[in-house]
Amino acid sequence: MKIKLIKTKAKAIFTKTRLQGVSYVVNHYVGCDHLCSYCYARFIAKWKNYGEWGTWIEAKINAPELVKGKYVKGSVWMSSVSDPYQHVERKLKLTRKVLENMDKNIDLAVQTKSDLILRDIDLFKKFKNIEIGLTVNGFSRKAKKLFEPYSSTHEKRLEVLKSLKKQGIRIYAFVSPIIPGLVDVEKVINETKDLADYYFFEMINLRGAGKEFVAVLKKEFPDSYEILKDKERFNKFLMDIKQIVKKEKVKSRGVFVHN
Numbered sequence: 001m002k003i004k005l006i007k008t009k010a011k012a013i014f015t016k017t018r019l020q021g022v023s024y025v026v027n028h029y030v031g032c033d034h035l036c037s038y039c040y041a042r043f044i045a046k047w048k049n050y051g052e053w054g055t056w057i058e059a060k061i062n063a064p065e066l067v068k069g070k071y072v073k074g075s076v077w078m079s080s081v082s083d084p085y086q087h088v089e090r091k092l093k094l095t096r097k098v099l100e101n102m103d104k105n106i107d108l109a110v111q112t113k114s115d116l117i118l119r120d121i122d123l124f125k126k127f128k129n130i131e132i133g134l135t136v137n138g139f140s141r142k143a144k145k146l147f148e149p150y151s152s153t154h155e156k157r158l159e160v161l162k163s164l165k166k167q168g169i170r171i172y173a174f175v176s177p178i179i180p181g182l183v184d185v186e187k188v189i190n191e192t193k194d195l196a197d198y199y200f201f202e203m204i205n206l207r208g209a210g211k212e213f214v215a216v217l218k219k220e221f222p223d224s225y226e227i228l229k230d231k232e233r234f235n236k237f238l239m240d241i242k243q244i245v246k247k248e249k250v251k252s253r254g255v256f257v258h259n
Protein backbone atom coordinates (compact mmCIF):
# COMPACT_ATOMS: atom_id res chain seq x y z
CA MET A 1 0.00 0.00 0.00
CA LYS A 2 1.82 3.12 -1.23
CA ILE A 3 0.05 6.32 -0.28
CA LYS A 4 1.52 9.77 -0.70
CA LEU A 5 1.46 11.92 2.44
CA ILE A 6 0.97 15.60 1.66
CA LYS A 7 1.58 18.00 4.53
CA THR A 8 -0.25 21.30 4.25
CA LYS A 9 -1.20 24.24 6.41
CA ALA A 10 -4.86 25.18 6.68
CA LYS A 11 -6.40 28.59 7.34
CA ALA A 12 -9.15 27.24 9.61
CA ILE A 13 -10.05 23.85 11.03
CA PHE A 14 -13.66 24.11 12.21
CA THR A 15 -15.76 23.96 9.05
CA LYS A 16 -19.46 24.74 9.16
CA THR A 17 -21.54 21.90 7.74
CA ARG A 18 -25.06 21.15 6.67
CA LEU A 19 -24.75 17.52 7.74
CA GLN A 20 -27.76 16.51 9.77
CA GLY A 21 -27.32 17.09 13.51
CA VAL A 22 -23.79 18.49 13.14
CA SER A 23 -22.70 22.14 13.28
CA TYR A 24 -19.00 21.80 12.41
CA VAL A 25 -16.64 19.18 11.05
CA VAL A 26 -12.95 18.90 11.84
CA ASN A 27 -10.97 17.34 8.99
CA HIS A 28 -7.30 17.62 9.89
CA TYR A 29 -6.81 14.69 7.51
CA VAL A 30 -8.32 14.50 4.06
CA GLY A 31 -8.03 11.05 2.54
CA CYS A 32 -7.76 7.76 4.36
CA ASP A 33 -5.49 4.73 4.30
CA HIS A 34 -8.27 2.41 5.39
CA LEU A 35 -9.16 2.36 1.70
CA CYS A 36 -12.75 1.17 2.11
CA SER A 37 -13.89 0.49 -1.43
CA TYR A 38 -17.28 2.15 -0.85
CA CYS A 39 -15.84 5.30 0.78
CA TYR A 40 -18.32 8.16 0.26
CA ALA A 41 -15.59 10.75 0.83
CA ARG A 42 -14.06 9.97 -2.57
CA PHE A 43 -15.91 12.93 -4.12
CA ILE A 44 -13.35 15.18 -2.39
CA ALA A 45 -10.68 14.07 -4.89
CA LYS A 46 -12.43 16.25 -7.51
CA TRP A 47 -11.58 19.36 -5.49
CA LYS A 48 -8.01 18.41 -4.79
CA ASN A 49 -5.19 18.20 -7.28
CA TYR A 50 -3.49 15.26 -5.66
CA GLY A 51 -4.61 12.43 -7.92
CA GLU A 52 -6.99 9.52 -7.53
CA TRP A 53 -8.81 8.91 -4.27
CA GLY A 54 -6.93 6.40 -2.16
CA THR A 55 -3.47 7.37 -3.43
CA TRP A 56 -2.85 10.33 -1.11
CA ILE A 57 -3.55 11.69 2.34
CA GLU A 58 -3.46 15.36 3.13
CA ALA A 59 -2.41 16.14 6.71
CA LYS A 60 -3.07 19.69 7.87
CA ILE A 61 -0.11 19.85 10.17
CA ASN A 62 -1.02 23.18 11.77
CA ALA A 63 -4.42 21.83 12.90
CA PRO A 64 -3.33 21.60 16.56
CA GLU A 65 -2.46 25.32 16.55
CA LEU A 66 -5.71 26.18 14.78
CA VAL A 67 -7.92 24.57 17.42
CA LYS A 68 -6.01 26.11 20.32
CA GLY A 69 -8.07 28.67 22.24
CA LYS A 70 -10.99 28.35 19.87
CA TYR A 71 -14.47 27.53 21.07
CA VAL A 72 -17.34 26.82 18.69
CA LYS A 73 -20.94 26.46 19.74
CA GLY A 74 -22.84 23.42 18.53
CA SER A 75 -21.83 19.86 17.82
CA VAL A 76 -18.47 19.10 16.22
CA TRP A 77 -17.81 15.90 14.28
CA MET A 78 -14.36 14.46 13.71
CA SER A 79 -14.11 13.59 10.79
CA SER A 80 -16.23 13.63 7.65
CA VAL A 81 -13.61 12.92 4.94
CA SER A 82 -11.17 10.61 6.70
CA ASP A 83 -10.82 8.35 9.69
CA PRO A 84 -9.00 10.23 12.48
CA TYR A 85 -7.44 6.92 13.57
CA GLN A 86 -6.24 5.67 10.20
CA HIS A 87 -2.78 4.08 10.10
CA VAL A 88 -0.82 7.26 9.35
CA GLU A 89 -2.01 8.61 12.70
CA ARG A 90 0.12 6.03 14.55
CA LYS A 91 3.23 7.91 13.52
CA LEU A 92 1.96 11.44 12.95
CA LYS A 93 -0.22 11.73 16.10
CA LEU A 94 -2.07 14.65 14.53
CA THR A 95 -5.45 13.61 15.95
CA ARG A 96 -3.91 13.31 19.38
CA LYS A 97 -2.34 16.77 19.16
CA VAL A 98 -5.64 18.28 17.96
CA LEU A 99 -7.48 16.70 20.90
CA GLU A 100 -4.81 17.87 23.34
CA ASN A 101 -5.29 21.47 22.24
CA MET A 102 -9.03 21.44 21.74
CA ASP A 103 -11.27 23.32 24.18
CA LYS A 104 -12.68 20.71 26.53
CA ASN A 105 -16.07 22.45 26.53
CA ILE A 106 -16.60 21.65 22.86
CA ASP A 107 -19.42 19.24 22.16
CA LEU A 108 -17.44 16.58 20.28
CA ALA A 109 -18.15 13.33 18.44
CA VAL A 110 -15.25 11.23 17.15
CA GLN A 111 -15.94 8.38 14.75
CA THR A 112 -13.67 5.58 13.63
CA LYS A 113 -13.23 2.01 12.46
CA SER A 114 -9.91 1.62 14.26
CA ASP A 115 -8.81 0.26 17.61
CA LEU A 116 -6.11 2.93 17.65
CA ILE A 117 -8.75 5.14 19.24
CA LEU A 118 -8.06 3.45 22.58
CA ARG A 119 -4.71 5.26 22.68
CA ASP A 120 -6.50 8.55 23.37
CA ILE A 121 -8.90 7.57 26.15
CA ASP A 122 -7.02 9.84 28.55
CA LEU A 123 -7.86 12.82 26.34
CA PHE A 124 -11.51 11.87 25.80
CA LYS A 125 -12.01 11.91 29.55
CA LYS A 126 -11.14 15.59 29.74
CA PHE A 127 -14.07 16.63 27.51
CA LYS A 128 -17.33 17.57 29.19
CA ASN A 129 -19.46 16.44 26.25
CA ILE A 130 -17.94 13.75 24.13
CA GLU A 131 -19.15 10.65 22.39
CA ILE A 132 -17.26 8.07 20.40
CA GLY A 133 -18.76 6.38 17.37
CA LEU A 134 -17.64 2.99 16.14
CA THR A 135 -18.68 1.78 12.72
CA VAL A 136 -19.82 -1.82 13.06
CA ASN A 137 -21.22 -4.13 10.43
CA GLY A 138 -19.96 -7.67 11.07
CA PHE A 139 -18.95 -8.24 7.44
CA SER A 140 -17.92 -11.78 6.55
CA ARG A 141 -14.23 -12.40 5.92
CA LYS A 142 -14.81 -12.16 2.17
CA ALA A 143 -16.79 -8.90 2.35
CA LYS A 144 -14.28 -7.36 4.78
CA LYS A 145 -11.37 -8.21 2.50
CA LEU A 146 -13.14 -6.77 -0.52
CA PHE A 147 -14.74 -3.69 1.00
CA GLU A 148 -12.83 -2.69 4.16
CA PRO A 149 -9.41 -4.32 3.80
CA TYR A 150 -7.31 -2.18 6.16
CA SER A 151 -9.51 -1.17 9.08
CA SER A 152 -9.77 -3.06 12.39
CA THR A 153 -11.66 -6.34 12.40
CA HIS A 154 -15.19 -6.54 13.72
CA GLU A 155 -13.92 -8.39 16.79
CA LYS A 156 -11.42 -5.63 17.56
CA ARG A 157 -14.13 -3.01 17.18
CA LEU A 158 -16.25 -4.90 19.72
CA GLU A 159 -13.24 -4.91 22.07
CA VAL A 160 -12.96 -1.14 21.59
CA LEU A 161 -16.61 -0.72 22.55
CA LYS A 162 -16.05 -2.80 25.67
CA SER A 163 -13.01 -0.76 26.71
CA LEU A 164 -14.74 2.56 26.12
CA LYS A 165 -17.77 1.38 28.05
CA LYS A 166 -15.54 0.38 30.99
CA GLN A 167 -14.15 3.90 31.00
CA GLY A 168 -17.66 5.36 31.14
CA ILE A 169 -17.41 7.07 27.75
CA ARG A 170 -20.63 7.68 25.84
CA ILE A 171 -20.75 5.50 22.72
CA TYR A 172 -22.80 5.28 19.58
CA ALA A 173 -22.71 2.38 17.15
CA PHE A 174 -22.86 3.35 13.51
CA VAL A 175 -24.21 0.26 11.77
CA SER A 176 -23.05 0.85 8.22
CA PRO A 177 -23.00 0.22 5.35
CA ILE A 178 -26.04 -2.04 5.57
CA ILE A 179 -26.05 -4.34 2.55
CA PRO A 180 -28.72 -7.03 2.18
CA GLY A 181 -27.31 -10.45 2.96
CA LEU A 182 -23.99 -9.04 4.14
CA VAL A 183 -24.96 -7.28 7.34
CA ASP A 184 -26.99 -9.14 9.95
CA VAL A 185 -28.42 -6.13 11.77
CA GLU A 186 -30.06 -8.22 14.47
CA LYS A 187 -26.79 -9.97 15.27
CA VAL A 188 -24.85 -6.70 15.32
CA ILE A 189 -27.39 -5.16 17.71
CA ASN A 190 -27.19 -8.18 20.00
CA GLU A 191 -23.40 -7.99 20.06
CA THR A 192 -23.41 -4.29 20.92
CA LYS A 193 -26.61 -3.41 22.78
CA ASP A 194 -24.98 -3.67 26.23
CA LEU A 195 -22.20 -1.38 25.06
CA ALA A 196 -23.67 1.32 22.82
CA ASP A 197 -25.75 4.14 24.26
CA TYR A 198 -27.51 4.61 20.94
CA TYR A 199 -27.38 3.72 17.25
CA PHE A 200 -27.32 5.12 13.76
CA PHE A 201 -28.23 2.76 10.95
CA GLU A 202 -27.29 3.54 7.38
CA MET A 203 -28.08 1.71 4.17
CA ILE A 204 -25.32 1.51 1.59
CA ASN A 205 -25.24 4.51 -0.72
CA LEU A 206 -24.52 2.98 -4.12
CA ARG A 207 -24.14 6.31 -5.87
CA GLY A 208 -21.69 7.61 -3.27
CA ALA A 209 -19.79 4.31 -3.24
CA GLY A 210 -18.95 4.58 -6.92
CA LYS A 211 -18.99 2.41 -10.03
CA GLU A 212 -16.08 0.19 -9.07
CA PHE A 213 -17.69 -0.80 -5.79
CA VAL A 214 -21.00 -1.49 -7.53
CA ALA A 215 -19.26 -3.69 -10.13
CA VAL A 216 -17.58 -5.78 -7.42
CA LEU A 217 -20.80 -6.07 -5.43
CA LYS A 218 -22.67 -7.20 -8.53
CA LYS A 219 -20.05 -9.81 -9.36
CA GLU A 220 -19.34 -11.18 -5.88
CA PHE A 221 -22.73 -10.73 -4.19
CA PRO A 222 -25.32 -10.70 -6.99
CA ASP A 223 -28.26 -11.39 -4.65
CA SER A 224 -27.40 -8.37 -2.52
CA TYR A 225 -27.07 -6.23 -5.63
CA GLU A 226 -30.43 -7.39 -6.98
CA ILE A 227 -32.23 -6.40 -3.79
CA LEU A 228 -30.63 -2.97 -3.78
CA LYS A 229 -31.65 -2.36 -7.40
CA ASP A 230 -35.24 -3.61 -7.06
CA LYS A 231 -37.40 -0.91 -5.46
CA GLU A 232 -40.01 -3.31 -4.10
CA ARG A 233 -37.50 -5.77 -2.64
CA PHE A 234 -35.43 -2.93 -1.23
CA ASN A 235 -38.46 -1.41 0.51
CA LYS A 236 -39.32 -4.78 1.99
CA PHE A 237 -35.72 -5.16 3.20
CA LEU A 238 -35.85 -1.69 4.73
CA MET A 239 -39.11 -2.46 6.52
CA ASP A 240 -37.52 -5.60 7.95
CA ILE A 241 -34.56 -3.60 9.29
CA LYS A 242 -36.91 -1.07 10.91
CA GLN A 243 -38.86 -3.94 12.49
CA ILE A 244 -35.67 -5.44 13.90
CA VAL A 245 -34.63 -2.09 15.40
CA LYS A 246 -38.08 -1.72 16.96
CA LYS A 247 -38.13 -5.27 18.28
CA GLU A 248 -34.68 -4.92 19.84
CA LYS A 249 -35.82 -1.72 21.62
CA VAL A 250 -32.52 0.09 21.15
CA LYS A 251 -32.23 3.87 21.04
CA SER A 252 -31.90 4.79 17.40
CA ARG A 253 -31.40 8.08 15.57
CA GLY A 254 -32.93 6.46 12.51
CA VAL A 255 -32.28 4.24 9.53
CA PHE A 256 -30.73 6.47 6.87
CA VAL A 257 -31.41 5.84 3.24
CA HIS A 258 -29.63 7.73 0.46
CA ASN A 259 -31.79 8.51 -2.52
Ligand code: SF4
Pocket (backbone or CB within 6 Å): 031, 032, 033, 034, 035, 036, 038, 039, 040, 041, 081, 082, 083, 113, 151
Ligand atom coordinates in the same frame (compact mmCIF):
# COMPACT_ATOMS: atom_id res chain seq x y z
S1 SF4 B 1 -12.63 4.60 7.17
FE1 SF4 B 1 -14.16 6.03 6.44
S2 SF4 B 1 -12.99 7.69 5.48
FE2 SF4 B 1 -11.61 5.93 5.71
S3 SF4 B 1 -11.73 4.90 3.72
FE3 SF4 B 1 -13.19 3.93 5.13
S4 SF4 B 1 -15.15 4.97 4.73
FE4 SF4 B 1 -13.50 6.26 3.87
